[in-house]
Amino acid sequence: MRKLLSGLLACALLLGALAGCQSGGASSSKSGGQLNLYTWEGMFPPEVLEGFESETGIKINYSNYDFGETMLTKLQTAGGGEYDLVIADDYIVESVIAADLAQKLDKSKLPNFGNINPVYQGQFFDPADEYTVPYGAGVQTIVYNPETVAKPITGYADLWDPDFKDKIGMIANYRVINGMALKVLGESYNTGDLDKIQAAGDKLTELAPNVRLIKDDNLQDDLISGEIDVAIMYTSQVTLAKLSKPELEMVFPVEGIGFGVMPAFIPSKAPNAEAAYRFLEYLLRPEIGAQCFEWLGYYSTNGAADEHIAEEFQDFLTLPADFGGDTEMIENIGADAQDLHAKIWTEFKTACGQ
Amino acid sequence: MSRRVAGKGRKRMKRNRNSPFPAIYLGLVLLLTYLPLLLVMLYSFNAGRLSSVWEGFSLSWYRELFRDRSIFEALRNSVVLALASSLAAAVIGTLGAVGMARTRYRTNGIIEYLSTLPIMIPEIILGMVFLAFFSLIGLPFGMTSLIIGHTIFCIPYVFTMVKARLAGMDPSYVEAAKDLGAGELRAFWDITFPLLRPAIVSGMLISFAMSMDDVIISMFLTDVNVNTLPIKIYTQLKTGVTPKTNALCALMFAFTLVLGLLSLWISQNGKAAIAAGNGDRGEKEQRL
Amino acid sequence: MKGRTGLRGRAAALALLPIYFTALVFVVGPLAYMLALSFLSRAETWGVELTFTVRNYLGILAPVYLQTFRQSLRLAFLCTTLIALIGYPFGYFMARLPQKWRRILSFFLVIPIWTSSLMRLYGWIIIFRAGGVLDSLLMKTGVVQQSLKLLYTYPAVVTGMVYVLLPFMIYSVYASAEKMDWNLVEAARDLGAGKMQAFFTITFRLTMPGLLSGVVLTFIPSMGLFFVADILGGNKVVLVGSVIQEQLMKAHNWPFAAAFSVVLMILTSLLIYLYRRITKVRDLEGLV
Numbered sequence: 001m002r003k004l005l006s007g008l009l010a011c012a013l014l015l016g017a018l019a020g021c022q023s024g025g026a027s028s029s030k031s032g033g034q035l036n037l038y039t040w041e042g043m044f045p046p047e048v049l050e051g052f053e054s055e056t057g058i059k060i061n062y063s064n065y066d067f068g069e070t071m072l073t074k075l076q077t078a079g080g081g082e083y084d085l086v087i088a089d090d091y092i093v094e095s096v097i098a099a100d101l102a103q104k105l106d107k108s109k110l111p112n113f114g115n116i117n118p119v120y121q122g123q124f125f126d127p128a129d130e131y132t133v134p135y136g137a138g139v140q141t142i143v144y145n146p147e148t149v150a151k152p153i154t155g156y157a158d159l160w161d162p163d164f165k166d167k168i169g170m171i172a173n174y175r176v177i178n179g180m181a182l183k184v185l186g187e188s189y190n191t192g193d194l195d196k197i198q199a200a201g202d203k204l205t206e207l208a209p210n211v212r213l214i215k216d217d218n219l220q221d222d223l224i225s226g227e228i229d230v231a232i233m234y235t236s237q238v239t240l241a242k243l244s245k246p247e248l249e250m251v252f253p254v255e256g257i258g259f260g261v262m263p264a265f266i267p268s269k270a271p272n273a274e275a276a277y278r279f280l281e282y283l284l285r286p287e288i289g290a291q292c293f294e295w296l297g298y299y300s301t302n303g304a305a306d307e308h309i310a311e312e313f314q315d316f317l318t319l320p321a322d323f324g325g326d327t328e329m330i331e332n333i334g335a336d337a338q339d340l341h342a343k344i345w346t347e348f349k350t351a352c353g354q
Numbered sequence: 355m356s357r358r359v360a361g362k363g364r365k366r367m368k369r370n371r372n373s374p375f376p377a378i379y380l381g382l383v384l385l386l387t388y389l390p391l392l393l394v395m396l397y398s399f400n401a402g403r404l405s406s407v408w409e410g411f412s413l414s415w416y417r418e419l420f421r422d423r424s425i426f427e428a429l430r431n432s433v434v435l436a437l438a439s440s441l442a443a444a445v446i447g448t449l450g451a452v453g454m455a456r457t458r459y460r461t462n463g464i465i466e467y468l469s470t471l472p473i474m475i476p477e478i479i480l481g482m483v484f485l486a487f488f489s490l491i492g493l494p495f496g497m498t499s500l501i502i503g504h505t506i507f508c509i510p511y512v513f514t515m516v517k518a519r520l521a522g523m524d525p526s527y528v529e530a531a532k533d534l535g536a537g538e539l540r541a542f543w544d545i546t547f548p549l550l551r552p553a554i555v556s557g558m559l560i561s562f563a564m565s566m567d568d569v570i571i572s573m574f575l576t577d578v579n580v581n582t583l584p585i586k587i588y589t590q591l592k593t594g595v596t597p598k599t600n601a602l603c604a605l606m607f608a609f610t611l612v613l614g615l616l617s618l619w620i621s622q623n624g625k626a627a628i629a630a631g632n633g634d635r636g637e638k639e640q641r642l
Numbered sequence: 643m644k645g646r647t648g649l650r651g652r653a654a655a656l657a658l659l660p661i662y663f664t665a666l667v668f669v670v671g672p673l674a675y676m677l678a679l680s681f682l683s684r685a686e687t688w689g690v691e692l693t694f695t696v697r698n699y700l701g702i703l704a705p706v707y708l709q710t711f712r713q714s715l716r717l718a719f720l721c722t723t724l725i726a727l728i729g730y731p732f733g734y735f736m737a738r739l740p741q742k743w744r745r746i747l748s749f750f751l752v753i754p755i756w757t758s759s760l761m762r763l764y765g766w767i768i769i770f771r772a773g774g775v776l777d778s779l780l781m782k783t784g785v786v787q788q789s790l791k792l793l794y795t796y797p798a799v800v801t802g803m804v805y806v807l808l809p810f811m812i813y814s815v816y817a818s819a820e821k822m823d824w825n826l827v828e829a830a831r832d833l834g835a836g837k838m839q840a841f842f843t844i845t846f847r848l849t850m851p852g853l854l855s856g857v858v859l860t861f862i863p864s865m866g867l868f869f870v871a872d873i874l875g876g877n878k879v880v881l882v883g884s885v886i887q888e889q890l891m892k893a894h895n896w897p898f899a900a901a902f903s904v905v906l907m908i909l910t911s912l913l914i915y916l917y918r919r920i921t922k923v924r925d926l927e928g929l930v
Contacts, residue, residue, distance in 0.1 A: 041587075069892075074573075077486075215873065222771075227772050339893060349877055350709055352877075352878045393768045446661050468665040475907055506668045515813065559748075567759050
């Protein structure tokens with residue numbers, strides 16, 4: 001036993017040492033400063049990060065969080081310091097700005113600021129575009145497999161059809177899913193009226209028999225393997241699904257189109273703000289932007305990048321020409337409305353399991 | 355005493371060998387333990403970007419993996435963290451369990467309860483209160499805070515297992531050692547510790563695994579400079595898990611397997627040499 | 643009761659120092675913070691307000707939240723029972739193997755749990771999915787004609803839970819069974835006890851502490867491992883851990899999540915206490 005243990009310990013140490021050499025070699029090669037980047041894992045293609053490092057000599061220190069809420073908690077504890085550039089979801093960035101944890105951008109350091117697609121600017125989280133540069137956007141669509149779904153789907157209301165019994169998969173984001181029921185009832189995503197939210201909850205419970213699964217991770221796999229026929233999922237998942245199986249149908253629901261943006265901001269006490277500006281400016285270049293969005297699978301927020309995006313991605317990374325009808329973003333709502341949303345969501349999930 | 359035990363041990367094993375059921379059972383459960391892991395490894399050779407739908411053979415994800423230097427940095431951090439916290443938990447948990455068995459303080463019960471609480475609190479809330487508490491007492495975030503946090507949730511595993519092993523342990527060995535004039539520490543080190551070793555090792559192996567897999571507490575307690583492997587794996591929320599992660603698992607598996615087998619082989623050979631020189635001493639040690 | 647573990651008086655008190663320290667500082671501190679939090683009010687969008695309220699505890703009484711407690715308990719009981727049924731024989735058989743094989747087995751058992759549990763659960767998705775490994779196997783052998791659609795069902799969740807937590811039980815039972823004095827079994831057999839009778843009067847009683855620690859180490863986490871229910875159950879089994887996570891990370895209601903955690907902690911402690919009383923393991927622990 002002791003030898004086994006000491007053997008394993010020795011192995012682990014050896015492994016650590018090996019990895020140490022590798023990373024040590026990589027990190028000490030350049031000395032042009034550092035950029036502490038804080039966002040989800042896998043947001044940039046490796047060549048974009050490497051390109052920036054070799055061009056500027058700045059070392060990118062990429063750390064990750066799961067939910068924006070974790071990020072905000074950490075950022076609050078650090079008093080707006082420690083991190084240089086953060087990318088998060090729109091609603092949480094609104095809270096960040098409200099808590100004075102982001103700094104106003106000096107646009108003179110961002111000559112490419114004009115490349116941003118204005119559709120994603122002037123939104124609720126940063127109405128005057130003072131703090132943020134959007135990095136990718138998600139559009140809420142329905143995707144279905146036309147081989148197994150006979151009737152074409154045009155909107156959210158179609159999902160309540162009993163023919164879809166046990167055939168629908170959806171992401172575990174209750175503002176999106178509860179919001180879908182609100183949309184079917186003709187309400188806003190952001191209504192604070194508790195009766196209307198409760199009505200949406202009741203409506204949602206009727207959908208339960210049709211729901212096969214609710215989850216955030218790799219939902220596209222289930223659509224492609226035939227586990228489900230209809231899916232409501234994140235834009236990057238839609239992109240992955242369409243790339244693997246182009247015949248899938250994508251629907252912009254008639255009830256209205258919701259979308260979300262991932263804004264990048266510089267925290268109020270960022271230690272290396274200059275490096276953050278340089279990185280933002282780099283990302284706003286059209287060719288770099290195109291590389292990023294093809295990798296990420298989200299809608300391009302860099303208008304100038306659109307023409308550089310490869311043909312196969314054009315359909316689902318750039319906005320359709322007729323986009324704009326009834327669009328609405330999901331915004332922060334009051335405490336009571338939040339609590340009710342959380343409650344009807346738990347009820348909905350429980351109903352799905354019955 | 356031990357000679358008698360060894361003799362009986364051989365007899366027991368002979369009796370045991372008659373039934374093939376234990377071997378079949380152990381093999382079957384072990385196989386089921388490996389099946390999902392092997393499938394995950396198989397999908398690391400997937401040509402597509404999906405981690406569970408097969409789209410053809412390719413090595414591209416391994417290329418991708420080796421390009422990502424931050425993964426190896428994270429791996430090193432995770433190993434250091436898991437080693438340090440499982441070791442610390444082993445020391446604190448073992449000393450605690452032994453100390454409690456030896457003293458009759460009224461507070462022992464409550465401390466034992468408190469020590470096992472961290473595994474009763476959901477990780478997410480534990481992470482948040484750790485964050486708040488650590489910043490309150492001014493502890494800097496980074497490797498130190500990570501090691502402390504992980505040690506706290508690893509202690510219950512070592513403590514519980516060592517305590518179970520202590521229960522009903524034959525006290526005569528220790529008394530014999532003392533009769534022969536061994537001091538407190540000497541008796542502990544020579545007698546109690548070897549007796550407890552299987553429990554300590556089990557607790558450490560589990561602790562190591564828990565630490566290597568923790569993401570939530572780590573995320574709250576780390577700083578910009580220390581990323582761990584689970585954080586990288588679990589935060590791919592926007593792009594989804596790609597076969598690159600499968601490749602990483604396969605690589606880690608292969609690495610632990612090769613080095614583990616190597617250490618097994620070395621220790622086995624060492625044992626064989628000792629056994630050849632000393633008759634059935636290995637058997638005696640086992641009985642203790 | 644004296645001199646049995648090799649540490650006496652001051653040495654034993656010293657051994658207790660680290661665990662008293664970690665429990666009193668790093669468990670009590672965060673715990674007090676959590677308790678305080680559970681009596682505060684949530685802020686309108688983010689954070690907490692310093693106003694005392696018991697509203698959070700009253701909120702838990704809503705039928706839907708009580709239902710999640712029932713579901714969690716039901717799943718935890720079922721999984722712990724299955725884990726004990728599968729893990730106990732494994733640990734027991736493992737302890738009866740010759741030392742060389744014990745080592746090899748304990749090594750092979752630990753390798754899978756050192757890789758990410760998320761990825762290992764993905765392995766089960768590949769097995770369970772429509773047209774996946776299990777489906778094709780059963781259809782080829784003619785056992786079933788149609789896809790079983792096993793993924794995202796209750797049995798899939800149970801399988802995942804048992805899979806993730808089984809090693810805890812195995813290592814606990816093993817650590818306890820490995821030190822057993824088989825002479826007692828032999829003696830019982832010599833005195834005419836049947837195989838079964840000898841097992842239940844001697845072996846089972848003596849390995850009870852291991853089983854108990856295994857139950858504690860599997861029951862507690864199975865109340866909180868909601869990601870298993872998410873990944874393999876498609877979120878349709880709502881566990882307490884899942885509600886707590888959503889209250890923190892999505893509804894931003896920290897005090898409610900804290901209250902939920904406090905109730906969960908009390909409930910778990912109570913069940914573990916009752917379990918200890920019923921199985922009367924204290925008798926055995928008295929031997930130490």
